[in-house]
Amino acid sequence: MTILITGATGLIGKELTQLLLAKKHTVHYLTTSKSKIGEQFGCIGFYWNPQEGKIDENCLYGVDVIVHLAGANIAHRWTNTYKQEIIESRILSGELLFNLVKKHPNQVKQIISASGISIYPESFSTVYDETTLDSEDSFLSNVVKKWEEAADRFQVLGLKVCKLRTGIVLSNKGGALPEMVKPIKLGFGAAMGSGKQIQSWIHIADLVAIYSFVIENQLEGVFNAVAPNTVSNQQLTKVIAQRLQKPLLLPRIPKFVMQLVLGEMSYLLFSSKNLSAQKIIQAGYRFQFPEIDKAIANLYP
């Protein structure tokens, strides 16, 4: 198959590209940076600029599936301007893709959009699955709702639409985990706030395997992309410290301190999302890393 990926140069996109190439798929990708067009070995890169409505139409040639990962990284201080960028980078890019597929002859059958778990309500004990209609009223939750609506529009063009509500992606190459590892390595590791907040995480190898599984089985609808065994922030911090053979000496870090340091973005550290992985398991996906200790051991051997 030929798969067009947006955001292919990012943490998830790079790993996904490698997996799809290993499975002998052809990969096209869209990048906002002209210097990255030749960067992904074995793939064909195309330029786009969603802000200016520019896209190289040739990217669609022969494409069966679109994977939409592009979006401004949420781990930056949430100023009003940056909040706007977080939303627009996902919505304008989705609209540009939509108009491309609508206006040009093509053979695209499916679009898979990254999505987030912040759409779910805060929870410690209740485990939420994809059927829940409850949602949170927060900045990120509203981003996710708009992001999913933009993906759903592709249904009118006859495409299967799949949305992967992705938990905290664990990788040793970027994202949240190396940021958690740094202070622990230096002996400054500590849980955040009460430490009881639930972290719905996923090993990056499982996440990209789920993208591939969704493509191979032409799945549609919403799926949580989270490991079946969630952990509290305190447990996760402990597992990392044990793996690195470092003690956790400091008391837990109060919420107000991180609010002062990070502003509204501190939400990412303290929100508690307890999510079910049953739907993707029932669809036939088998997790390589269902348990946190084995996931961390694999990433920090």
Ligand SMILES: NC(=O)c1ccc[n+]([C@@H]2O[C@H](COP(=O)([O-])OP(=O)(O)OC[C@H]3O[C@@H](n4cnc5c(N)ncnc54)[C@H](OP(=O)(O)O)[C@@H]3O)[C@@H](O)[C@H]2O)c1
């Ligand atoms: N990592 C996680 O823990 C996690 C969890 C849940 C959901 N997700 C979502 O999954 C997607 C991929 O995540 P990731 O961790 O791989 O992100 P990432 O490393 O930040 O990469 C995202 C890619 O999006 C493109 N991009 C950045 N700003 C853009 C903008 N303003 N307009 C258009 N494209 C832009 C960039 O590609 P170019 O420079 O090539 O254009 C970048 O490589 C994101 O939408 C993210 O929100 C990630």
